[in-house]
Amino acid sequence: MKLLVTMLAVLGLGSGLALAAVHLPVPAEKAAALDRLASVAITDSNVEPAAAPSLESRPIPGQMVGSDVPVPVSPSIVTVRNGWLVSDGKTLVAVYAGAGGSDPAAGRVVIVRQDLIAGRQTVRAIDAGPTGALTITAAPLGSAVETSAQTGTIRLRTAGGRLLTLDVGAGTVSQEPHTTRLR
Amino acid sequence: MRLLAATIAVAAAGLTTFSTAAAAAPAPVTAWYMYGSSSSELKSYAYARGCDFAEAQPDSSIRVLLLDFGAARKLSSSTWGAVDFSNTRFSNPDILAALERAADGYHNCHVRGGVDIVYGNSNYHLSGSGMSATDAWYAGYHQASRSEDLSDYQRSQGYDSQTADAAGDMEPSWDGPSITKQLVAGNEAQGWALEYDFGSADGCPQSGSGNGPCNNGWHVGDVGYVSFHGLALPLPEIYYTANAHQWAVVRKWWDGNQGGDYFFEGATASTGVGLTPAAAWNTLDSLNSGRVDTQLVCFGC
Numbered sequence: 001m002k003l004l005v006t007m008l009a010v011l012g013l014g015s016g017l018a019l020a021a022v023h024l025p026v027p028a029e030k031a032a033a034l035d036r037l038a039s040v041a042i043t044d045s046n047v048e049p050a051a052a053p054s055l056e057s058r059p060i061p062g063q064m065v066g067s068d069v070p071v072p073v074s075p076s077i078v079t080v081r082n083g084w085l086v087s088d089g090k091t092l093v094a095v096y097a098g099a100g101g102s103d104p105a106a107g108r109v110v111i112v113r114q115d116l117i118a119g120r121q122t123v124r125a126i127d128a129g130p131t132g133a134l135t136i137t138a139a140p141l142g143s144a145v146e147t148s149a150q151t152g153t154i155r156l157r158t159a160g161g162r163l164l165t166l167d168v169g170a171g172t173v174s175q176e177p178h179t180t181r182l183r
Numbered sequence: 184m185r186l187l188a189a190t191i192a193v194a195a196a197g198l199t200t201f202s203t204a205a206a207a208a209p210a211p212v213t214a215w216y217m218y219g220s221s222s223s224e225l226k227s228y229a230y231a232r233g234c235d236f237a238e239a240q241p242d243s244s245i246r247v248l249l250l251d252f253g254a255a256r257k258l259s260s261s262t263w264g265a266v267d268f269s270n271t272r273f274s275n276p277d278i279l280a281a282l283e284r285a286a287d288g289y290h291n292c293h294v295r296g297g298v299d300i301v302y303g304n305s306n307y308h309l310s311g312s313g314m315s316a317t318d319a320w321y322a323g324y325h326q327a328s329r330s331e332d333l334s335d336y337q338r339s340q341g342y343d344s345q346t347a348d349a350a351g352d353m354e355p356s357w358d359g360p361s362i363t364k365q366l367v368a369g370n371e372a373q374g375w376a377l378e379y380d381f382g383s384a385d386g387c388p389q390s391g392s393g394n395g396p397c398n399n400g401w402h403v404g405d406v407g408y409v410s411f412h413g414l415a416l417p418l419p420e421i422y423y424t425a426n427a428h429q430w431a432v433v434r435k436w437w438d439g440n441q442g443g444d445y446f447f448e449g450a451t452a453s454t455g456v457g458l459t460p461a462a463a464w465n466t467l468d469s470l471n472s473g474r475v476d477t478q479l480v481c482f483g484c
Binding site for chain 1: 215220223226228254267293299307345346377383385474483
């Protein structure tokens with residue numbers, strides 16, 4: 001039966017499993033789960049729509065993200081020193097500052113953006129050059145900035161103590177002009 | 184012709200086999216970091232992500248919808264769950280309810296193909312949060328149980344185009360190998376759900392086939408364990424060419440020391456990094472020819 005399921009899956013009969021060119025033996029402990037995966041259909045027997053939950057979107061006030069809060073971005077991209085997060089309930093921006101995953105001398109910032117209504121998510125790594133690890137030292141906080149801060153500025157400090165500015169909206173890091181004001 | 188030959192080979196061998204991919208990158212599908220400030224909001228977003236995924240599904244194969252709920256956590260003496268990326272703690276019942284809404288959303292917006300809806304978490308600072316190795320084992324066990332519960336829900340609703348599994352963002356830099364392995368061991372003990380490892384081989388060597396050191400006291404063999412032991416399947420993060428080389432070393436080590444036939448379920452990619460999603464999959468495949476299946480999940484696509 002297991003063989004039949006596999007052959008049907010290979011042939012694409014009754015399942016949407018991707019077709020294959022090469023085959024490897026499956027360890028016994030994974031066989032049942034992979035057979036289950038291979039047996040998934042591509043239509044539902046239930047044709048009635050499910051009840052949709054009401055759309056609920058709660059803002060997240062601008063807040064710093066400490067080391068006790070999980071980081072979504074892999075350490076192979078950035079070794080995070082700290083982060084910052086804000087959401088107006090429709091769009092969300094999270095910024096993680098630190099150093100390049102394979103180069104601790106390279107300052108790097110990663111910006112995660114989510115459009116929770118349109119269903120889009122972007123991840124962007126921004127390099128600041130040989131600055132050492134970057135740390136966020138000042139960012140818009142609180143509930144008054146839930147929308148405005150998403151295109152505002154954040155102050156960064158390099159490992160050597162130099163101050164930089166991250167334009168969150170543009171996704172650029174620059175030397176901090178004396179007139180920079182955190183919005 | 185290749186398909187026919189492969190099918191005949193399967194029949195002749197009489198073996199359960201794993202189908203690996205043709206050598207062309209599949210279209211990427213979106214994976215999501217889950218940020219939420221309440222269980223009702225989490226359900227609302229999960230429903231929307233299921234619907235978005237179905238509407239955008241690029242082909243009629245079975246694709247992985249990976250929802251990353253954050254770090255595995257013990258929330259109380261008898262409650263497990265996760266702390267998400269906005270520092271909100273969600274119990275497994277909260278997460279299961281959200282996953283069920285993702286299943287509803289996929290069903291309501293289904294266009295083509297099927298889906299494996301995956302409860303993702305990570306090994307981020309397990310020890311630092313006070314969890315013991317036993318706690319991590321139970322976290323893995325209960326995560327797999329919730330995946331099976333989701334499958335029960337899908338079947339009860341007639342969602343035949345769906346199934347469910349688990350996943351872990353296993354990052355060497357985030358916690359030690361011993362406690363991280365317990366997540367996989369607990370999942371294996373529960374015995375039902377696949378556990379995709381969408382983590383990294385952070386700091387591991389980029390050449391050779393030995394049990395070289397990785398970050399944070401890990402070795403290549405530890406990465407092999409969390410990605411392929413028991414019900415684990417590798418869906419590794421390939422953001423730079425170096426990552427693909429690291430995972431080729433893991434595969435070679437496993438094949439040389441654990442009996443062979445390590446394969447990848449696919450790759451995890453991202454936008455805004457060194458490799459495009461297609462390049463990530465192609466690079467992994469080029470170093471592990473015939474051993475990379477057609478999943479390509481992408482954070483940021």
